[in-house]
Amino acid sequence: MAVTCSSPAQASERVDVNASGVRLAVSASGRALVTYRARGRTFHLLVWGAVNARPPSQTVRQVHFRFDWSGGWKTSHRLVWKHFKNRCTKYDGPELVYALAACKAPDGSYWALQAWQPYLPHRGYPPWLPRETEWELHVSHWTGPLAKLGAYTDWAFNGQAHDLFGRLTYLDNPVYGFGIGKDGAPNDRYGRSLYIDTFDSAYGPGWKRETSISFRRGSGAFCYSFWPTHDKTLPGYPNNPRPAGNGKRYRITVEGPGVTPDLQWEGAGLHDFNPNSRADVEYEQRMDSVFMQFLGNDKFCSTQR
Known part of the structure; x- marks a missing residue:
């Protein structure tokens, strides 16, 4: 047996749930734009500031993204998403599960969007709450081999x-x-x-x-x-x-x-x-x-x- 957890860890790459119309773009400077719809709204999320992962440490923080949900207004005082030039090319990296979008950035690194269901009830029990069937959208950025x-x-x-x-x-x-x-x-x-x-x-x-x-x-x-x-x-x-x-x-x-x-x-x-x-x-x-x-x-x- 093992100790079970009833809810997923709040990972740094979590974006949203039940997203549709998901699109991924990356600028020449290495900033990603994630565009999607959820809850009747369209979101233009800017993502940057992290790549790969650090080995476990109690003194050094794990890498994590910076998010700008305003599409650039909060960090640049302008709507960056409206004039965002995509420089990401066709994905040629390792095979990914649950991939919605993936591409290769100008610096050779990779970005990807994946969505799956972490909240399903345990022991094969049928879902009884709306949250349990949610599809969680994750963004990732890496170079080299995967875990x-x-x-x-x-x-x-x-x-x-x-x-x-x-x-x-x-x-x-x-x-x-x-x-x-x-x-x-x-x-x-x-x-x-x-x-x-x-x-x-x-x-x-x-x-x-x-x-x-x-x-x-x-x-x-x-x-x-x-x-x-x-x-x-x-x-x-x-x-x-x-x-x-x-x-x-x-x-x-x-x-x-x-x-x-x-x-x-x-x-x-x-x-x-x-x-x-x-x-x-x-x-x-x-x-x-x-x-x-x-x-x-x-x-x-x-x-x-």
Whole structure:
């Protein structure tokens, strides 16, 4: 099991929700213009001042954007967006998930806009509030390689439960924060949550949100096992039993560190563990070895085998 978070971290790259008509432009000076409609209005957002990500530090702040929602009036005392000259060219960078727009700036860096649903209810429960189906729009700016999200399927507790574990790194440094809020989500700009979806599970056909948890401090790793549960974030608690959500496939979505793009991992699920199967026993032993490399020194996850 793992500590769950009921709301996403407030990442620096968050722009808005339920945006339509999204467009991206970048000037010769490296300032981006994000144009979109939301709540019946058109927005012209200027974005600048950050690229990539810093390794975790308690003394140096993580990079974050500067936003001008007035289209330039607040910072330049004129409507910059009206005369904004786009110098961004065709995107030729790494493949992105949930991309709405992406381009290559004159200095060779990349900008992108992505939108996905971080607020879906846990345990495959149907959304019951408008906020839970919102599509959150993110902006990113980077050079070089993206962060790497590695994940593994496994069994835990002598095969009693299906299990996922892995690690998020950026430029070979683990990605993690230094604090967790009451809702289980990171409360600083370094921390990141991961959002686990399960496919064709006991919750029903198709993709369903299983949970969201945080990467572990120090290691940038995570561990999660699937059990029947009573989720306090859902209606009817504690009289709301939900089955174990292990499925045929899994996907994990993560907000990129700093102002880098959001990432996703997807992989096949496992059959139930068979202690009489040599293949299952050997696979479990191999995964235990990898698990201990990532999480052997973690006070919580090291007990979840």
